[in-house]
Amino acid sequence: MGKTVLIHHVIGSLMDEGFQPKQIGYCSVDHPLYNGLSLEQLIENCMEVSGGDYRNRETFFFFDEIQYHREWEAHLKSLVDTYPQMRLVVSGSAAAALRLKSLESGAGRFTDFLLPPLTFYEYLSLLEADGKPIPEFDDEKSDQGVFYNAKDIIQVNDAFLNYLNYGGYPEVVLSEEIQRDPARFVKADIIDKVLLRDLPSLYGIQDIQELNSLFTTLAYNTANEVTLDGLSQGSGVAKNTIKRYVEYLVASFLIRTVQRVDISARKFKRANFFKVYLTNPSIRSALFSPVQADDPAIGSLVETAVFSQWFHSDYTQLYYARWPEGEIDLVALAGDQKALWAVEAKWSDRFYERPHEMKNIVNFCERNQLKEIIVTTRTEKEMITHKGINFELIPSSEYCYTIGKNLIAGKKNIAAFKEAANPKQ
Numbered sequence: 001m002g003k004t005v006l007i008h009h010v011i012g013s014l015m016d017e018g019f020q021p022k023q024i025g026y027c028s029v030d031h032p033l034y035n036g037l038s039l040e041q042l043i044e045n046c047m048e049v050s051g052g053d054y055r056n057r058e059t060f061f062f063f064d065e066i067q068y069h070r071e072w073e074a075h076l077k078s079l080v081d082t083y084p085q086m087r088l089v090v091s092g093s094a095a096a097a098l099r100l101k102s103l104e105s106g107a108g109r110f111t112d113f114l115l116p117p118l119t120f121y122e123y124l125s126l127l128e129a130d131g132k133p134i135p136e137f138d139d140e141k142s143d144q145g146v147f148y149n150a151k152d153i154i155q156v157n158d159a160f161l162n163y164l165n166y167g168g169y170p171e172v173v174l175s176e177e178i179q180r181d182p183a184r185f186v187k188a189d190i191i192d193k194v195l196l197r198d199l200p201s202l203y204g205i206q207d208i209q210e211l212n213s214l215f216t217t218l219a220y221n222t223a224n225e226v227t228l229d230g231l232s233q234g235s236g237v238a239k240n241t242i243k244r245y246v247e248y249l250v251a252s253f254l255i256r257t258v259q260r261v262d263i264s265a266r267k268f269k270r271a272n273f274f275k276v277y278l279t280n281p282s283i284r285s286a287l288f289s290p291v292q293a294d295d296p297a298i299g300s301l302v303e304t305a306v307f308s309q310w311f312h313s314d315y316t317q318l319y320y321a322r323w324p325e326g327e328i329d330l331v332a333l334a335g336d337q338k339a340l341w342a343v344e345a346k347w348s349d350r351f352y353e354r355p356h357e358m359k360n361i362v363n364f365c366e367r368n369q370l371k372e373i374i375v376t377t378r379t380e381k382e383m384i385t386h387k388g389i390n391f392e393l394i395p396s397s398e399y400c401y402t403i404g405k406n407l408i409a410g411k412k413n414i415a416a417f418k419e420a421a422n423p424k425q
Contacts, residue, residue, distance in 0.1 A: 003064070003091040003115055004028075004064055004091070005170045005171060006115060006170075007026070007062050007064060007089070007091060010062075010089075011024055011026065011060075011062070014060060019058075019060070021050070022050050022051060022052035022053075023052060023057065023058065023059045023060065024059065024060050024061075024062075025043060025046040025047075025050070025052070025054070025059070025060070025061040025062065026061075026062045026064070027042045027046065027061075027062070027063055027064065028064040028065055029042075029063055029064065029065050029066055029068050029069045029072075030064075030065040030068040038075055039063065039069065039072065039075040039076065039079055040075065040078070040079060040082065042063075043061060043079070043083070046061070054083055054085070054086055055082075055083060055085065056085065057085060058085050058086075058087075059083070059085060059086045059087070060086070060087045060089065061083075061086055061087075061088055061089070062089045062090075062091070063088070063089070063090040063091070064090075064091050065091065065092060066090040066091065066092045067092040072090070076088060076090065114311075116279070116308070116311035116312055117168040117169065117279055117280035117282075117308060117311065118163075118167055118168060118169070118170065118173065118280070119308075119309050119312060119400070119403070119404025119405075119407070119408065120160060120163050120167070120305065120309065120397065120400040120401050120404050121400075121401050121404035121405040121408065122404060122408065123159075123163045123167040123173055124159060124163075124401070126170060126173050126174060127159075127173065130174055134159065135150060135151065135152060135155040135156040135159055136150075136151045136152070137149060137150055137151065137156075137398075137401065138151060145406060146402070146406060147402050148398065148401055148402045148405060149381070149398065150395065150397070150398050150401075153379050153381075153395055153397070153398070154379070156395070156397045156398065156401070157293070157378070157379070157395070157397050159397070160305075160396070160397035160400070161291075161292075161293055163282075163305070164281045164282065164285070164291065164298070164301045164302070164305055165179075165182070165281075165282055165285040165290040165291060166178075166179050166182060166282055166285070166290075167280070167281075167282055168279075168280030168281070168282035168283065169186070169280075169282070172185070172186060172282065182282070182285060182286040182290070185286075186282070186283070186286035194252045194254060195208065195211060195212050195215060195252075195254075205245075205248065210235070210237055210241070210245070211245050211248070211249075213235060214231065214235060214237070214242065214245050214246075214249075215245075215249055215254065215255075216287065217231070217234070217235070218246075218249070218255055218276045218278075219255075219278055219283060219284050219287050219288075220284070220287075220288065221276070221300070222276065222277055222278040222281070222284055222300050222301070222304045223275065223276075223277055223299075223300040223301075223303040223304050223307070223329075224275065224276070224300065225260070225273055225274070225275050225320075225322065226273075226274065226275070226276055227272055227273055227274075228242050228243055228246075228272075229272075231246075246276075253279055254278070254279060254283065255276050255277065255278055255279065256276070256277045256278075256279060256307070256311075257274050257275065257276055257277075258274060258275040258276075258277065258307075258318060258319060258320055259271050259274055259319055259320075260273045260274060260275070260319065260320055260321070260322055261319045261320070261321050261331060261333070261337075262321065262322075262323055263321060263323040263325075263326075263363065263364055263367050264367050264368065265319075265321060265331060265333060265337060265338065265339040265368050266337060267319075267337065273322070275320050277303075277304050277307050277308070278304055278308075279308060279311070280304070280305075280308050281301040281302075281304045281305050281308070284297070284301060284304075285301075298347050299346065299347050299348070302345060302346070302347040302376070302396045303329055303345040305396070305400055306329070306330065306343065306345040306376060306396060306399065306400060306403075307329075307330065307345075309400050309403040309404045309407070310330075310403065310407075312404065312407040312408060313407055316332055317332070317333065318330050318331065318332060319331045319332075319333060321342070321364060325360055325363065326359070326360020326361070326363065326364070327360070328342050328343075328344055328360075328361065328364050328373075329343060329344050329345045330342060330343040330344075330345065338368065339364075339368040339370060341370070341373070341374070342364065342365075342368075342370060342373050342374070343373070343374045343375075343376065343399075344361055344373065344374070344375045344376070345376045345396065346375060346376055346377060346378075346396070347376075347377075347378050347396055348377065348378055349377050349378050349379055349380045351375055351377070351384075351391070351393065352377060352380040352382060352384070352393055355384055355386045355391070356386075358375070358386060358391065361373060361375070361389070361391070362386065362387045362389055365389045366387075366389075370389070371388075371389065371390060372389065372390035372391070372392060373389065373390075373391060373392070374392045374394060374399065375391055375392070375393050375394075376393075376394055376395065376396040376399050377393050377394065377395055377396065378395065378396065379395055380393050380395070381393060381394055381395060381398070
């Protein structure tokens with residue numbers, strides 16, 4: 001859920017721009033009726049039904065769930081030559097496998113677009129477009145960018161809690177029926193489909209139960225540090241097999257792994273420890289149950305949400321820092337492995353009330369010559385100077401909204417610049 005909805009919106013936008021229905025084709029490749037048909041046969045069948053002429057005029061054709069077509073990349077390469085006037089768009093679930101095949105066969109003809117889960121800003125925008133009331137923000141410009149301040153943090157946090165539970169996929173956001181039973185819909189339509197169909201067919205996985213058990217464990221412990229040895233000992237599955245399973249889950253875009261650095265922001269020679277995040281927190285709610293504001297698991301889900309806002313950044317590589325006396329949740333590094341900035345993600349106002357407890361954060365900042373750091377909170381917003389370090393306390397919901405909106409606004413600006421530089425003839 002998400003890719004298909006976006007494709008439908010793109011088709012609607014093309015028709016709004018004046019393209020005729022006969023100039024647009026769509027096919028979901030995973031339908032059993034299409035089994036054994038080539039992509040060109042599917043296009044020809046669509047032409048026959050619609051009366052369209054895809055060879056001699058500008059047209060668009062969308063293949064959804066392309067990973068179910070054997071050797072799709074070779075077929076797609078041939079179609080580019082056969083239909084020079086056609087723009088071909090394909091979608092698929094196993095991002096890494098699809099990208100690898102497109103690089104092998106595309107020869108520069110393919111462009112990849114990654115569709116991350118919804119940011120908190122996008123979630124609210126969808127609700128607003130659906131006619132639902134959303135919380136309001138004031139913008140505040142500074143030398144470091146634009147920050148958005150909640151007019152009513154309690155109202156924003158209520159919306160943020162719903163985002164943690166239901167906000168990852170457009171279809172869930174706009175369907176109260178799915179929200180009443182997210183386990184049935186999200187698990188069946190996303191998780192089970194990927195674990196039971198996509199990965200086994202693409203990678204030849206033999207023991208689906210092992211894979212499912214590992215994913216359930218990682219989902220329950222999202223935002224926690226793990227090791228391959230620990231996962232192997234806890235499951236009884238060989239370490240090399242666990243490593244392959246983790247790679248498959250990353251390829252399926254169900255999880256992300258984050259590597260560890262030390263207190264000096266230096267990478268370890270051997271990556272024995274790493275963190276695992278769900279690609280969006282609502283997956284955990286679908287697997288287990290929705291969380292409440294004071295649920296013991298909400299801290300991990302908030303950290304997962306903070307991390308997932310950065311999926312929309314094409315340039316930010318995130319790490320986490322851990323050493324015997326403490327840790328920092330998110331660290332961005334420069335090319336010379338110097339810490340650029342850091343964020344400690346919390347769903348608590350504890351540091352506002354007890355700044356002396358921030359000793360490990362102070363140590364990290366001093367070691368890396370950071371003069372300031374962001375610490376997210378539940379409700380408090382304040383700039384505190386402690387031990388010579390500026391601690392910018394920001395509510396987690398407000399921080400997520402700011403990051404998501406600024407990253408998406410930046411992409412829109414880049415797209416507008418490219419369009420201005422290369423106008424349509």
